[in-house]
Amino acid sequence: MVNYFALMGMPTDFALDEGQLAANLRCLQQQYHPDMQSGDGQAVPMPAVQTIDLSHLNAEQQSALINTAYHTLKSVDSRALHLLALRGLTLSPNASIADGEFLARALEFRIELDEADGTSLSTLKAELNDWLEQNTAEFAAAYAELVALPEQVSADHPMAKRALATVQRLQFLIKVLQDVAKTADQLAQADDDTDLYV
Structure with a gap:
């Protein structure tokens, strides 16, 4: 399971700085947007926010995963559910x-x-x-x-x-x-x- 907090460069905690989350999203979008890819389909190296390696994914998958992580963490209910899932607890x-x-x-x-x-x-x-x-x-x-x-x-x-x-x-x-x-x-x-x- 991907830790969306780590992916988005955020502490794995329920309390969340939404401004920092949005800033990290913008940084990751610049880094992993499909238009920012080199000719071989790999991301152009840029300073990373996240601590998870996404190099095994293609550009569209990277971008989709980042967007999913952002929307999961932005909403209080899905953020709470994700925290519990990281601890092996699911509904x-x-x-x-x-x-x-x-x-x-x-x-x-x-x-x-x-x-x-x-x-x-x-x-x-x-x-x-x-x-x-x-x-x-x-x-x-x-x-x-x-x-x-x-x-x-x-x-x-x-x-x-x-x-x-x-x-x-x-x-x-x-x-x-x-x-x-x-x-x-x-x-x-x-x-x-x-x-x-x-």
Whole structure:
């Protein structure tokens, strides 16, 4: 498994300097962009940001891997999942969220989102961002405790279960955040369409 943190020249940690990540992406794109290749299909040597050798990949594969790494680390849910995968912990594709209180609130939130207008949507978005921050902080704490354990643990360990459950919630919240953005776009489009007929 490729460590995307090492590839992007970032510390392998949940806390992430997004500005540095973006700067490292630009550097790597300059270094590995297909247009920067020599005639033999190999990358033109440049100072490297990452600590992983990509010379065995062709230019398109190098560029694709760098972009995948960037997008994985940029999003809090996929970054958390990648950190756990590096420790041998993965979510089952069939796993469902077991937190009944979270699920009840999520259902209520979805109903409110379906009925939202412009005013209530901004309130929902603020509430969702708070909810996301709480779960992000919860994952950070769970991951710190997991890393502090004297040895690597299996998915059955209570700390691993806590971290994995938090990642599931983060994935759900990120998906809902995307749905909020779509709803905002739809409401804006509806307003624009209404203005055309006035």
